[in-house]
Amino acid sequence: MENKPFIHVQNLSYAYVGEDDRPIPVLKDLSLDIREGEYVVILGHNGSGKSTFAKLLNLVIDDYTYAEGTILVDGVDVMSPDLTDEEVLDLRKNVGMVFQNPDNQLVATVVEEDVAFGPENLGIPQPELRQRVDQALATVGMSAYAHHEPHRLSGGQKQRVAIAGIIAMKPRCMIFDESTAMLDPVGRREVLETIEKLNREEGITVISITHYMDEAARADRVIVLSDGKLLLDGTPGEVFTHSDTLRKAGLDLPQCTAVAQYLITKDLPVHGEINTPEQCAEAILNAWKKM
Amino acid sequence: MKGFAFGQYYPANSVLHRMDPRAKVICAVAYIVASFLCKNTFSFVLLFVSAFALILISRIPLKVVLRSVRALIFIMAFTAVLNIFWIVDTAEGAVPLVEFWIIKIYTKGLYHAAFILVRILAMVIGTGLFLTYTTTPIALTDALESLLRPLAKIKVPVHAFAMMMTIALRFIPTIMEETEKIMSAQKARGADFTTGSLAKRAKALIPIIIPLFASAFRRADELATAMECRCYHGGEGRTKLRILRYHARDFLGMLWIILFIAAIVTLNILGARFGWLYTM
Numbered sequence: 001m002e003n004k005p006f007i008h009v010q011n012l013s014y015a016y017v018g019e020d021d022r023p024i025p026v027l028k029d030l031s032l033d034i035r036e037g038e039y040v041v042i043l044g045h046n047g048s049g050k051s052t053f054a055k056l057l058n059l060v061i062d063d064y065t066y067a068e069g070t071i072l073v074d075g076v077d078v079m080s081p082d083l084t085d086e087e088v089l090d091l092r093k094n095v096g097m098v099f100q101n102p103d104n105q106l107v108a109t110v111v112e113e114d115v116a117f118g119p120e121n122l123g124i125p126q127p128e129l130r131q132r133v134d135q136a137l138a139t140v141g142m143s144a145y146a147h148h149e150p151h152r153l154s155g156g157q158k159q160r161v162a163i164a165g166i167i168a169m170k171p172r173c174m175i176f177d178e179s180t181a182m183l184d185p186v187g188r189r190e191v192l193e194t195i196e197k198l199n200r201e202e203g204i205t206v207i208s209i210t211h212y213m214d215e216a217a218r219a220d221r222v223i224v225l226s227d228g229k230l231l232l233d234g235t236p237g238e239v240f241t242h243s244d245t246l247r248k249a250g251l252d253l254p255q256c257t258a259v260a261q262y263l264i265t266k267d268l269p270v271h272g273e274i275n276t277p278e279q280c281a282e283a284i285l286n287a288w289k290k291m
Numbered sequence: 292m293k294g295f296a297f298g299q300y301y302p303a304n305s306v307l308h309r310m311d312p313r314a315k316v317i318c319a320v321a322y323i324v325a326s327f328l329c330k331n332t333f334s335f336v337l338l339f340v341s342a343f344a345l346i347l348i349s350r351i352p353l354k355v356v357l358r359s360v361r362a363l364i365f366i367m368a369f370t371a372v373l374n375i376f377w378i379v380d381t382a383e384g385a386v387p388l389v390e391f392w393i394i395k396i397y398t399k400g401l402y403h404a405a406f407i408l409v410r411i412l413a414m415v416i417g418t419g420l421f422l423t424y425t426t427t428p429i430a431l432t433d434a435l436e437s438l439l440r441p442l443a444k445i446k447v448p449v450h451a452f453a454m455m456m457t458i459a460l461r462f463i464p465t466i467m468e469e470t471e472k473i474m475s476a477q478k479a480r481g482a483d484f485t486t487g488s489l490a491k492r493a494k495a496l497i498p499i500i501i502p503l504f505a506s507a508f509r510r511a512d513e514l515a516t517a518m519e520c521r522c523y524h525g526g527e528g529r530t531k532l533r534i535l536r537y538h539a540r541d542f543l544g545m546l547w548i549i550l551f552i553a554a555i556v557t558l559n560i561l562g563a564r565f566g567w568l569y570t571m
């Protein structure tokens with residue numbers, strides 16, 4: 001937990017196997033470390049390789065014909081050919097993944113049974129199984145819906161059930177692959193708050209892939225991929241100062257950061273890190289008071 | 292598709308609803324066996340009475356139960372008529388009730404027809420009340436998985452079938468909803484599903500079926516990935532959140548069925564010994 005990173009990626013290159021066994025290069029010479037407890041957002045244009053990277057981390061992809069470099073998760077070489085079945089299960093348990101479409105991740109016809117699906121697969125006996133399910137549902141604020149049918153829930157509620165299903169496996173890291181993309185603003189806020197709570201209160205490492213810049217602004221760290229290469233890596237404040245680089249990578253600044261930068265070019269003295277609407281309003285208010 | 296309920300499950304507060312689904316499967320099978328054991332008027336009368344007793348116990352309105360009987364009315368009528376005309380009483384001194392041309396109807400035929408009707412009625416009502424009306428499809432799946440588990444030893448993929456059932460039950464409402472969405476989308480593009488010849492209407496369904504299939508395959512693919520991420524690796528070493536447990540009422544239910552079968556067998560034997568009324 002101290003010095004050794006939870007996820008260590010070194011010179012990772014990855015290509016899918018295309019027609020005629022030709023490689024389709026996706027990731028190019030990627031190196032990065034993610035420490036336990038971090039809240040990392042990964043940004044990048046469509047097709048930049050974000051999902052591919054995520055899928056490599058928890059072994060959803062297991063064709064390593066054109067893979068180079070190393071990925072260590074908790075010290076275990078993910079791409080090693082001689083992983084035992086137990087090691088694979090253990091890796092998957094430790095790195096949980098929530099996907100985009102909430103409908104296509106729920107397996108059971110009753111909410112609580114769906115949440116139990118993961119731990120059931122892990123062979124968790126009663127009464128611990130029951131405790132885990134109840135706790136996971138409480139964490140995402142869905143205890144009242146334990147006996148409902150998933151298809152009658154709202155998108156945000158379904159996504160929170162999917163998250164509970166992962167939490168119940170007690171993972172150390174959770175990856176969210178555009179998990180808010182199909183939700184309305186209310187659903188998005190519910191899910192984001194849940195993600196942040198997991199990170200702050202349970203100490204779970206969060207890797208969140210998104211196209212929403214305001215979600216990136218709330219993270220500890222932002223990683224920008226462009227054409228499979230690492231473009232930028234730093235705190236939201238650091239990354240957002242490179243507005244030209246971001247624009248070239250097909251990304252925009254969060255609106256409030258863009259507003260602040262525009263005001264600065266007009267010689268309005270707005271200072272400090274401006275990534276959220278609150279920070280923006282505060283800075284403008286201060287500048288206005290000084291005038 | 293908000294009010295859509297799958298199957299015929301009819302929520303009510305009765306012993307039958309509360310019984311363990313495995314006990315209910317066993318009772319249903321025993322009840323069918325009992326209906327086949329019936330041989331004479333007395334045992335059939337007992338069977339008939341028992342079917343209505345079951346309806347009373349289940350607290351499901353008679354109207355609802357008779358709905359599933361109505362679906363079988365044609366088959367029932369057909370078998371009854373067939374029996375009436377087919378049965379020939381070979382007993383000495385048996386005189387046909389009605390006789391014209393090559394058709395002879397005996398009293399025995401009438402009894403047989405009635406017997407068969409009662410048997411079908413009892414089987415439909417019995418399985419309905421033990422299984423579909425009082426047990427949710429998912430509980431039924433659990434019960435079958437649990438009861439058939441010994442077959443896994445001879446390599447029957449019991450767990451896989453149960454998983455398939457569960458996923459089907461989970462996705463039927465989702466896919467129904469999707470069908471409606473696609474239909475509205477195609478209607479908005481001017482598709483017409485309600486007029487024209489049968490061939491034309493069938494053709495109009497193609498633009499619905501193709502996107503539906505495409506989406507179902509995509510769903511299946513994503514679901515498989517999600518299940519893998521959640522450490523699914525077949526039924527081996529799996530535990531279950533909901534553990535089925537037998538209660539006193541389940542043993543009592545099965546005891547009743549055993550007594551019922553005993554009563555029917557007794558009536559059969561007594562009937563044969565004393566020549567009571569008609570025997571099959």
Ligand SMILES: Nc1ncnc2c1ncn2[C@@H]1O[C@H](COP(=O)(O)OP(=O)(O)OP(=O)(O)O)[C@@H](O)[C@H]1O
Pocket residue numbers: 016017018024026044045046047048049050051052053
């Ligand atoms: N199974 C596959 N086989 C071959 N090529 C693939 C496969 N999956 C993805 N790709 C290709 O790899 C590239 C990267 O895809 P990936 O899904 O990782 O991008 P992404 O950054 O997640 O994009 P998005 O923002 O659209 O989700 C794309 O060009 C895509 O076409």
Ligand SMILES: [Mg+2]
Pocket residue numbers: 050051052177
């Ligand atoms: Mg993606």
